[in-house]
Amino acid sequence: MPETVFIGFGSNVGDRVDYCDRAVTLLSLLPHSRLLGVSLLYETEPVRDQTDPGEGWFLNGVVQLETDITARSLLTTLQEIERSLGRDDDDRSGPRTIDLDILFYGEQVIKEPGLTVPHPRLHQRRFVLMPMNELDPLWVHPTLKQSMAELLKHTKDQFHVQLLFPQPSTKYGSRPACSSPSGS
Ligand code: ADP
Ligand code: MG
Numbered sequence: 001m002p003e004t005v006f007i008g009f010g011s012n013v014g015d016r017v018d019y020c021d022r023a024v025t026l027l028s029l030l031p032h033s034r035l036l037g038v039s040l041l042y043e044t045e046p047v048r049d050q051t052d053p054g055e056g057w058f059l060n061g062v063v064q065l066e067t068d069i070t071a072r073s074l075l076t077t078l079q080e081i082e083r084s085l086g087r088d089d090d091d092r093s094g095p096r097t098i099d100l101d102i103l104f105y106g107e108q109v110i111k112e113p114g115l116t117v118p119h120p121r122l123h124q125r126r127f128v129l130m131p132m133n134e135l136d137p138l139w140v141h142p143t144l145k146q147s148m149a150e151l152l153k154h155t156k157d158q159f160h161v162q163l164l165f166p167q168p169s170t171k172y173g174s175r176p177a178c179s180s181p182s183g184s
Contacts, residue, residue: 002066003106004036005074006135008119008128009063012046012056013095017168019085020059023098025172026081033067039131041164056095059164062103062131071105075115078102103128107142118142126157 007027011019020041028035044058067074078100085098103119110117122128123144129152132139137149144151 005065005105006103007063008101008103010058010060010099012058016059019098033065037064037135039134043164044127045160060127123151126161
């Protein structure tokens, strides 16, 4: 059975729209997978917890896929896409051309070396909860047992997140490839 997965993307250096657009397009082309939705782009103040991503504001969004790819292979694929888009492996906590995170892999809870799903910080990040709420407000976090709408309503995250305006059109055809879950 395919799983519904949500992948968060973010970029804060260079042509951020182009990096996001390319990443979404590559995700839309994955084998054994179907693109179900792509959120709008959100502009986000950089969060400095343990890392220093630089001064640049992030562009963030979420992609929803249906896939037969295992969570571990998906992580490897995301890391390959990050590398192909020029992410600096030697300075992973620095400014990033593209960051791809598995937010949810169906309702599965995974705690393995190098792979934690749901992503451990997603419920504290407005820049994840806003696009998640746009794609599926009723999606329930499998361990916190709260919907995206509830988590967003209660988050204490003070960092500023706003819709990017105007929203750019895609250059590579990633959004038109979107189809409804029913396949209609
Ligand atoms: P960030 O936490 O800011 O996304 P990185 O992108 O540098 O930081 O990720 C650091 C490590 O997080 C990766 O090497 C990866 O193995 C690990 N990781 C653990 N769980 C996940 C997940 N759900 N999605 C993506 N990466 C994950
Ligand atoms: Mg990451």
